[in-house]
Amino acid sequence: MKRWFFIFFIPGIVSSFSGFKGDDEPVFENIPSVKPQMFDKASENWADSVIATLSLDEKIGQLLMVCAHPERNQKHWEEVAEQVYKYKVGGIIFFKSGPIRLANMSNFLQLNAKIPLLMSIDGEWGLSMRMDSTMRFPLQMQLGALKNNELIYEMGKAIGRQMNRLGIQINFAPVLDVNNNPLNPVINMRAFGDNKKMVAEKAIEYMRGLQEMHILAVGKHFPGHGDTKTDSHHDLPFIGFSKNRLDSLELYPFKQLIRKGIGGIMVAHLDIPALDPVKNRPASLSPKVITDLLKTKMGFRGLVFTDALNMKGVTKYFKPGEASLKALLAGNDILLYPEDVPMSIRYIREAVEDSIICVSEIDEHVRKILQVKYWTGLNKCQYVDTTNLLKDLFSAQDELINRKLNEESLTLVRNENNIIPLKRLDTLKIAVVAIGDSVQSVFQNFLSLYAPMTMFNVSKDFNNSEYLKLKDTLKNYNLIIVSLKQTNRYSFRTFNFPDRGLDLIKELADSNNLLLNLFASPYSLSKFPYYKKIKAILIGCDDTKLPQEFAAQLLFGGISAKGHLSVNISHDFPFGFGIETDEPIRLKYSVPEEINIERIKLNKIDSIVNDAIKQKAMPGCQILVAKKGVVFYNKSFGNYIYETENKVNNNSLYDLASLTKTLSTTLVLMYLHDVNKFDYNKELSYYLKSTIGSNKENLLISDILTHQAKLQPFIPFYKNLITDNKRDLYFSKLPLNKNSIQVADSIFVNNSIKDTIFKRMFNSKLLTEKEYKYSDIGFYFIQDIVENITNNKLDILSDNIFYKRIGSVTMCFNPLKKFTKTQIAPTENDKEFRKQLVWGFVHDPGAALIGGVAGHAGLFSNANDVAKICQMLLWNGTYGDDKFIEHSTVKDFTSCYNCPKNRRALAFDKPEPAQNKESPVVKRASLKTFGHQGFTGTCYWVDPEEDLVYIFLSNRVYPDAENNKLNTLAIRNKVLDIVYDAIENSK
Known part of the structure; x- marks a missing residue:
């Protein structure tokens, strides 16, 4: 079920005209003055005590914030240090760097400072805006898609924590511009959006954090700066709007944040005749804009x-020194990145001497700066400890916040016939085309967790022959x-999309079920006027790792769609529009902290497993x-074998051994039970007439499934086939006919061997006592039952009904019919039966002899x-919005059937309820837990009380069982x- 949402009524109109006043109405009414929290009495007293010790030049120096580039050479470091100790500048703005180098430069500069320096950075999306090796938070326009503003507050705190760790006190953020010009060359994605109220609301949360x-x-x-066509880095933008328009739209977010106590405002270089008629005088140098409007009428009392x-x-238009003086006279407190520090100081000193500005005014600016230093802890010198710095900048707490921001900002803007989340995967033949990715992307990797699909990666400049070949190949997919x-990010006309890529999308939309994922600006929707031909469109805003990861999960229902457009695109895609989807229907892939588990509590797993490999x-x-x-944990360890490095990865296949009983055979039984074709209370002869007259005739199927049918635990069928005089009789290096069974590399056996095996089973003696005795033999019979009822093979049934x-x-x-050996972990180096390393063939000899498909083994x-499968059972038989098994059937089959005498459920293993008996699973697992173990070193356990699934796959039988x-x-x-410990600690 889809839900269509609009955040604001008639959003396009609100965005452009809300609060508009007639020309004869007053504008810029005075706003009640709010003193930001950092300007209190304690900070004032400390500031005054410092001011009393400063010379005029030292006071002027405090007004200057100079640039520093930590990645540059030692000469640059010394030049910046000279500005610190010689001219007593008050702060630093850092540019491109890495955390360690920035920390070292910060410490170096603080050592040279008489008064500790205010360190600043443009960190709109966190430290990564200026630093490598740091956490990348979403761009503000991506944040604009969020419904939950509390996440932005948490992001503000996370960025604040990281800046504290790195010795930074000022973040030039948030951007308060209302981006109502889609072609804005400098703001655009840096803004929250084009709706003034939304911009203000989200900016307040960022500021608060x-x-x-x-x-x-x-x-x-x-x-x-939201409605400009010029980048002020390169020229002076002209803003020709009226005071009414500016008051009702552009100024709105600033007013709201001033009321909420923002500590700093940065003034842009904009030519705005409605506010200051002096030609080519930027707002940053305008007393009318800063003193009259910002400070007096809007009541701003911060920096x-x-x-x-x-x-x-x-x-x-202004020379160095001159610009600094004019900026100060206009009412600025801090002069950011002056081109010439000594000239700036000289111009300002001479202005004091000429009574253009008085010392008390200088003192007032310095006092505010020092008060901020006091509030940020710079009343004492601070240095950055680089020990574990990189690790500290990637805390699990902050990572979780970042994940939530990226997850909940994904915006689904088209979903024809509720195609998302994808359902009935058995009906889909899926192709994934990643345009611009020459190697498999994060998006593709996460898609492949959910279903089989074919990946196509095409470079941005793929040629015409590649284009035609791909287009023809894609006809084979639905x-x-x-x-x-x-x-x-700044290509707002073409979005840097390849023309041939756009052509391909258009053609695919004409003839295919197409799902389009835009890891791009929401404005890029304008490039798809034929959008109604596209089945679904999802906007991820950015091409970083997390939007790709969550976009894949959203398509398959691992997460829900929650985002809404942060800008107005068109009539059909207005501001606030977004299609929300229902609760998740498949597994989600995340981090332990999402379920309140600390990942550090899971580190012991690595120690235990690595030690086990070592042993x-x-x-x-x-x-x-x-x-x-x-x-929340999905990890691979070690190699396929000890001798060479062929590393296990999360896509490696393992021989599941007896897990086959419950992940294949029993699942089909449960299905047949639901359709009234199977009853586990019947005797074996009811379904297998061939057992009539044998000692197996009256065995209850429920006893077979619970391993108390008195069947032999194991019959080594192969042993009487491999004697010197019989091996050549039964085995050959090449298939004798089309029915020959391959049991290993270059080893084939005649299909008639099946009759020999079943004859031995039928003739085998029963044990004397009816008690729990684990046996594979019964599942040969169960396989026969399944295949007789359905007139189909177990592997085909399992595949069609479930997999x-x-x-x-x-x-x-x-x-090996689908995968290469390199994708499969080998099992035993079989020195008796197959006389080779068993690799890609079932380890169990009996299963191998009947073709690799058996009721008790064979599944990989x-x-x-x-x-x-486990999650489907935990969700009472449902997965992917598809009902596989009835809830009552799941409960029947996974509950202890003969307790307390026998712990087993119907085929599933269970915890041992008796405290004095050994249990297959940890004692703290609830009695509702069910699962199974496999001879090759595998197991899974499902604990419904803890809503827990645990899976362990290994090839412990290598090289010797x-x-x-x-x-x-x-x-x-x-x-x-360890998992249960971590869960317990999370409660």
């Missing part, structure tokens, strides 16, 4: 910053997912843990596909114990 962490928030670019005084918007990236309990493994439908529908990518029998998979260290060291349960 920063200032709660004692980082001075500086709103910019006063009085509004006023110029925009950088080296920008062409100033330097085109669903095409296209990702398109805007690689140049040769297994060469490698996969571990997946999910809680509340969220996969295809659930989106399995790897789960299958006989994996990675952990992720096992998790889908006699190696039982995985069990004696209790590795699987030790790992699960």
Whole structure:
């Protein structure tokens, strides 16, 4: 079910005209003065005590904030240091760098400062706006798509924490410009959007978060840079709007943040005749704009910053020194990035001497600056400790906030016939075309977690022959997912989209089910006038990792769509429009903190597993843990074998061994039970007439499923086939006919061997006592039952009824029919039966002899596909909005059937309820837990009380199945114990 939302009524009109006044009405009414929190009595007293010790030149120096480029050479560092110790500048604005180098330069400069320096940065989307190796938060226009403004407040705090850690006190953010010009060359995606109220609301939360962490928030670019065609870095933009328009629109966010106590405002280099008729005088140098409007009428009492005084918007008309003096006379407190520090000081000193400005005015500016220093803790010298700095800048807490911002800002603007989230995956043949990605992208990687699909990566400049070939190939698919990236954020006419890529999208829209994912500006929707031919359009705003990761999850229903357009695009795509989708229907992939688990609590898993590998309990493994439908741990360890480095990855397939019983055979039984074709209370002979007259005739199927049917635990069928005089009789290096069964590389057996095996089973003796005795034998019979009822093979049934529908990518029998050996972990170096390393063939000899598809063994998979089945069972038989099994059937089959005598459920294993008996799973698992273990070193457990899925896959039988260290060291349960510890600590 889709929900259509509009945040504001008639958004286009609100965006342009809300609050408009007639020309004869007053504008710029006085706003009640609000003193920001940093300007209190304690800070004032400290500031005055410092001012009393300063010379005039030192006071003037405090007004200047100079630039520093940490990545430059030592000469630059020394030049900046000279400005600090010789001219006593008050602060630094940092540009391109990395955290360690910036910290070192900051410490170096603070050592040279008489009064600690205010360190600042343009950090609109966090430190990463100016620094590598730091956390990248979303652009403000992406934040504009959020419904939940509390997340922006949390982001402000996160950025504040990171700036505190790096010794930065000022963030030149948030951007308060209302971007009502889609072609704005400098603001655009840096703005929250084109609706003044939304801009103000979100900016307030950003400001609150920063200032709660004692980082001075500086709103910019006063009085509004959102409707310009010129970049003030390169020229002086002309703003020709009336006072009424400016008052009702551009100034609105500034008014609101002033009322809420923002500590700083940056004034832009804009030529605005309605505010100051002096030609070519930028607002940043205008007393009418700063003193009369910002300070007097709007009541701002915080720090006023110029925009950088080296920008062409100033330097085109004013010389160095002159610009600094005019900026000070206009009412600015801090002169940012003056081109010439000594000349600036000289101009201002001479102005004092000539009584153009008085010392008391200088003191007032300095007092405010010092008060901010006091508030940020700079009444004492601060240095940055670089120990663990990079680690500290990527805290789990901040990462979770960043993930939520990216997740909830994704905006679904088209969803024909509710195609999103995708359903009935068995009906889809999916192709994914990543335009502009020469290698598989994050988006593609996460898509592949949900379903099989074919990936196509095309460069931005792919040629015509490649174009035609791809177009022809894509005809073979009934669903095409296209990702398109805007690689140049400031290309607002073409969005830097390749023409051939746009042509391909248009053609695909004409003839295919097309889902378009735009990792680009929402304005890029204008490039698709034929959008009604596209089945779904999702906007991710940015091509960074997290939007791609969550976009993939949204398409498949791992997460819900919640975002709304932050700008007005057209009549059909107005501001505030967004299609919301219902609750998640498939697994979500996230981090432990999402479910309140600290990842540090899971670090012991690495220690235990790596030690187990070192002790040769297994060469490698996969571990997946999910809680509340969220996969929060999915990690691979080690190699396929000990001798070479062929690393296990999350896509590697393992031989699941006896997990086959519950992940294939029993699932089909449950399905047949639902359609009234199977009853586990019947006797074996009811379904298998061939057992009539044998000692198996009256065995209850429920007893077989719970391993109390007195069947032999194991029959080594292969042993009487491999004697010297029989091996050549049964086995050959080449297939004898089309029905030959391959049991390993270059080893084939005649299909008639199946009859021999079943004859031995039928003739096998029963045990004397009816008690729990684990046996594979019964599941040969269960397989026969399934195949007789359906007149179909177990592998085909499992695939059609479950695996295809659930989106399995790897789960299958006989994996070498679909995968190469490099994708599969080998099992035993079989020195008795097959006399080779078993690789890609089922390890279990009996299953191998009947063709690799058996009721008890033969299934291969990675952990992720096992998790889908487990989650389906945990969700009472439903997954992907598809009903696989009835809730009552899941409950029947996964509940203890003969407690307390026998812990087993119907095929599923269970915890041992008796405290004095050994349990297959940790004792703290609830009694509702169900799962299974496999001989090759595999297991899964589902605990409904904890809403928990745990999967462990390994090939512990390499190179020798006699190696039982995985069990004696209790590795699987030790790992699960750590998971339960982490859950317990989270409560």
